[in-house]
Amino acid sequence: MNSFRITTSDLGITGDALSSIASLHVLISRVNGPPRTLQDIASHLKYIQDSLDILEAIEIPNDAASDGAKETLRKTGMAGTVNECGQACSSFAQSLAKCMKQPASSNASLLERMSPSAYSQEKIRTFHTLVKTCRTTVHFAVCSTQLFVQRHADGSAEADNGKLRKQLETLEVQTEEHIELTKVQHKEVQVRKQKLQQEPDNEAGEGAQRELVIREVNEQTRLIEAVQVSLGVIYSQVQSRRTAQQIGNVTTTDESKALVGMPAEVIGKIDQRLGDVSTTKKSVALVGVYGNNMDMSGFFFTKDK
Numbered sequence: 001m002n003s004f005r006i007t008t009s010d011l012g013i014t015g016d017a018l019s020s021i022a023s024l025h026v027l028i029s030r031v032n033g034p035p036r037t038l039q040d041i042a043s044h045l046k047y048i049q050d051s052l053d054i055l056e057a058i059e060i061p062n063d064a065a066s067d068g069a070k071e072t073l074r075k076t077g078m079a080g081t082v083n084e085c086g087q088a089c090s091s092f093a094q095s096l097a098k099c100m101k102q103p104a105s106s107n108a109s110l111l112e113r114m115s116p117s118a119y120s121q122e123k124i125r126t127f128h129t130l131v132k133t134c135r136t137t138v139h140f141a142v143c144s145t146q147l148f149v150q151r152h153a154d155g156s157a158e159a160d161n162g163k164l165r166k167q168l169e170t171l172e173v174q175t176e177e178h179i180e181l182t183k184v185q186h187k188e189v190q191v192r193k194q195k196l197q198q199e200p201d202n203e204a205g206e207g208a209q210r211e212l213v214i215r216e217v218n219e220q221t222r223l224i225e226a227v228q229v230s231l232g233v234i235y236s237q238v239q240s241r242r243t244a245q246q247i248g249n250v251t252t253t254d255e256s257k258a259l260v261g262m263p264a265e266v267i268g269k270i271d272q273r274l275g276d277v278s279t280t281k282k283s284v285a286l287v288g289v290y291g292n293n294m295d296m297s298g299f300f301f302t303k304d305k
Contacts, residue, residue: 003059004066006145008052011070012079017086018052021045024089027096035111038096041128044135045089048082051138058149065152069145072237076141076230085134092127119209122216129220133227136178140234143171147238168238175235179228186224193217 008018028034028042060066073079099113115121147167196214199206 003061004063005056005058005060006066006070006073007056008079008082011073013052013082014086016090017083018049020086020090020093021048021082024093024096025049027093027100031096031100031110035109037111037124037128041131044131047135048085048131048138051135051142052082055142055145058146059153060149061153065149068152069148072148073141073145075233075237076137076144077226077233078137078141078230081134081137081226081230085130088127088130117209119212119216122213126216126219126223129223133223136227137230140171140175140178140231144234144237147171172235172238175231175238179231179235182224182228182231186221186228189217189220189224193221 009015022045025042025045028038028045031038034042058069060069095114096110099110102113111124115124147164150167151164193214196210196217199210
């Protein structure tokens, strides 16, 4: 039986982007005793390359599965993220190569020569953020695709096996945890921005310099928000591929509402097992199957008379 494969070009990832990512990784490897930031960047770049190689090596059982995998990958925005990373790598490599040719000062490290001002330091932080978010998007997109293809390759009868189910549950948890991590990162960036905006201008030109720094902080915010969107898409995709759900014991708090079960439209598609459901003072729980046309907003947010 013929198998199909996905290439990076199928997804819209350019050869120039891949070349720039690879070239910067090689360039950093030539730095003698690179600072921690450069080591971290190099590690992320290597992971991106390896993950894309893994993606291209996946054997897909049929044309329908191939089209489905491509569509899910496109929805994650992975191609745009990798292309943006490649463009940034090209610019960063030029700056790094220029500094590597300069004679080293006895008191200045390579990274210090690359970032003599607060603005240039923030630009490096932005680039570091871009590479990290690119790695995150690629990692979860490729992992999700691997499980998608595995499910199609196993066939419908085998798709419900415990191993695949566990892998989907693990990926779902990991994705959710990373979404929470990005929320923390987003908050940290916003706090830094507020501090910058509140700083007084002690010297001439400080205001203009600070505006440039804030512009970079805004860019970091955009990158974090973009990866949040990608992770949200992947999280939804993983949830939709689960064929089983196990809910333990549920106990409501006082005067609360709980909906424990599944919509009628997924009956026969999902094997759901429920534990005990207990309600407390003035609380309500709907357990089992609920109609597709159920008014969720009305159930949860309308006060009982």
